[in-house]
Structure formats: C-alpha cells, structure tokens
Amino acid sequence: MNNSDEKLFEARIKDLINIAQKNAVKRASNFLDPGEQQMAEYIAGKFPGIGFYFEGGYPEAERRIMIVFPDYLEEQPFVPPLGALRVTPTGDHKHPGHRDYLGAILGLGIAREKTGDLLVGREHCDVILKEEVLEYIGLNLARVGSVPVSVEEISIREISRPNAAFKEVKGTVASMRLDAVASLAFGISRSKIAPYIKGENLRVNFKTVKDPSTPVKEGDVISAARLGRIKVIEVGGQSKKGRTFIKIHKYASK
Template identity: 65%
Template sequence: MDSGSEKIIEAKIRDIFNIAIKNGEKRAGNFLDPAEQQIAEAVARNFPGAGYYFEGGHGEAERKVLVAFPEYLKDEPFFVPIRAIRVTPRDPDEHPGHRDYLGAVLGLGISRDKVGDIIVTKTGADIIVKEEVAEYIGLNLSRVGNVPVAVEEISLKEVAAVERSYKEIKGTVASLRLDAIASLAFGISRSKMAPYIKGENVRLNFKTVKDPSAEVKEGDVISAARLGRARVVEIGGSSKKGRIYVTVHKYTG
C-alpha cells in the first residue's frame, strides 16, 4: 500500500469516527484488510473518548469492518451490517478457487471493500459481504467463471470453518532478514528474492516492504505475489556454524 492509498484509508476511518461521535451512534465502515486495520487502530488513538472494534462475521476472519462509537455507547447493542452467502457449483465435479469466486463477485460491479472473507470449501464457497450488496449478489451471480452456480443467503453461524492446509518447511538461515526467510519459505534463491522484494512484490504482516533486510519475527506472515503466503511459526537456536533454525508453514489452500 503506497502513502497515497494510506491517506485515503486514514481519511475514511476518520470520517467514521467523526460521524459516530457527532451523531452519538455506533457506526460501521466497509471491510478492511489486516494492514488497513492497523491504520484504523492508529487513527483511533486520535479520538479519546471513542471506542471501536472489528467484526468479520466468523471467528477466523481476516477482513473485518470497523465499528466506531462514543465510549458511553460501549454496552449498547448494535447489529453489524454484514451478511453471508453460500455459492455452490451446480456441477459437483467443478471446484473454482478463491480468485474465481472473488472475480465473479467483483465482476458484478461490486467494490472490494464490500466483500469480506471468502471461505472455499469442498462443495463451494461461503462469502461474507456488506448487507447492502447481499441481495444484489443473490439475484445476479449465476456463474463463477464458466461454472453455473446456485446462491443462497445463510446465517453467519452457518459459515464454514476455515481449514488452512499448509506445508511445513524447516531449515536454517544466515540471518532473520526478510529475503533470507522468504527464500526458505518459497524455495527461491536469496539473490533472486532480494530484487523481488525491492520490486514491491512482498508483504510482511500485510504491509508492502521494499527492504530485503527488514527483520522477521516469530509469528510474522509473509505474502509474495504469485508465490503464496507463509507464516513463521518457530525461530529456534543456532547451529554449530551459526545459522538460525527456522520453521515456516507455507499455506497451500
């Protein structure tokens, strides 16, 4: 995310807080990715007397909406305007992927910030969306790519559990630099990974990083364009040669 995009997000989040405080109400925005949620948390510190939380529709949600409110409304009930729809290929032998479902929804003219998580299952996908677009998707989404689909609205409680499959990768690195860890995770030489990072193709904890020497910590998430996503699950001790033991989970589904 470049500085211009960050400023736009900051302005939108400030508007949510300002309107909530001015009107004395709880107010929800559109979906934010994890990096945008970090921006929201930073903006929130400029609003003493205001509270906030994030809601994504299910326990493992990555994309979430911000709900802001005056602190005195903290315990007031609030219906977060998000819905869940289930998309099922009519041919059970067809299995579209995450990009296929996302592309089909955006192809209806719906902006990305109206769409939350997409949980792909063996039989289709459950998609979290803002309330105002749920009915429109239900009426107009008939295909995902070339695959005919059926669409129904479900309750948020019915959303499928997230099942993250991964490949465990263990190895040693010379340092905890981003290029070294990413090289291990994605099976690319460090000499090739460094310029890949400089080309703004890699995100660390959902923020684009251009510095190959950026430090990586246990628990960090590395995303690389066209290569996938991995989490650093363990940083161990050092070998006799001074290399650091690292365990990474590279997500495969």
C-alpha cells in the same frame, strides 16, 4: 497504497470515528485487508476516548470490518452489518476456485471493500459480505465463469470454517528482517531472496515492500509472487548463538 491513497484512507477512517463520536453510536467500516487494519488501528489510537475492534465473521478471518465507538459505549450491544451467501455450482461437477468466485461477484459491479473472505470448499463457496449487498448478489449471481450456480443466504454461524492447508516451518533466523524470514519460509537463500524483494515481488500484510531489511513481527502475513503465502505464527526466544526461534505456517496456493 501510494501517498494519495493513504491520505484518502486516513480521511475515511477519521470520518468514521468523528461520526461515531458526534452521534454517540457504534459505526462500522467496509472490509479492510490486514495492512489496512494496521493503519486503521494506528489512526484510531490517536483519538482519546475511542474504542474499536475488528470483525470478519469468524476468528481467523483475514478481511474484517472495523467497529469504532466512544469508549463509554463499549458494553452497548451491536450487531455487525455482516451477512453470508452460499454459492453452489450446479453444473457438470466443475469446481471453480477462489479467483473464479471473486471475479464473478466483482463482475456484478460489487466493490471489493464490500466483500470479506471467500471460503471455498469442494461443494460450495461461502461468501462473507456487507449486509447491504446480500440481496443484489443473491438475485443476480447466476454463473461463476461458465458454471451455473445456486445462491442461498445463510447465517454467519452456518459458514463453513476453513481448514487451511499449511505446512508448519520451524527454525531460527539471525534477525527478524524480511529477507531472513522469507529465506527460511520459502527455502531460498538470502542472497537470492533480497533481489526478489527489491523487485517488488513481496507483500507484507497486503502492502508491497521492497526493502529486504523491513522488520517482520508475529502475526504478519507475507505473500510472495509465484512462491505462496506464509504467516508468522510465533516468535520465540534466542538460541545460544543469538538466533531467534520462529514458527511459520506456509499455506497452499488458492
């Protein structure tokens, strides 16, 4: 995000919180990526008496909506405005990928912020969406690329939970700097990964970062152009030489 985008995003989150306060209700945002979730959490933290949580349809969801409310309403029931569609190819044993399914949905004029995670399997793709766009997509999505598809509404409980393919990487780093963590994760020397970062090829929690010294913490997702995506799963203690133990999941490209 540039500065103007960040200001617009901040204004939207503040408006969401103000409406929840004024009307004494729980309110839900559109889908946020992990970087936006961090920003939204920081903004909400400035409002005394406001509670919030994130919901993406399943525990490991990357894209999630934010539900905000006056904290005295914490125990009040609330059904997140989420739904799901199952998109199944019906032609010639072709298997579209994540980008194909997303492109077909966005090609209908649906904003990315209305779409959550797409869980792509060999037989079908389950798409988590804001409720308000379910009917439109269900009625209008007929093809994914050149492949004809059928679409049916399913409950959130019926979605096919992902079995993300990943390689576990364990090791130690001199510090929790981006260049050190990325060097271990992607198997590239720090001297080579530093200019790669400065060239704006890495994103931390979906935000482009160009400073190799940027701090990384447990739970951060790092995406690198042409290299893949990793998540910092655990930051442990220190070795006798003062290096930090970390555990990383390196995911297969979609």
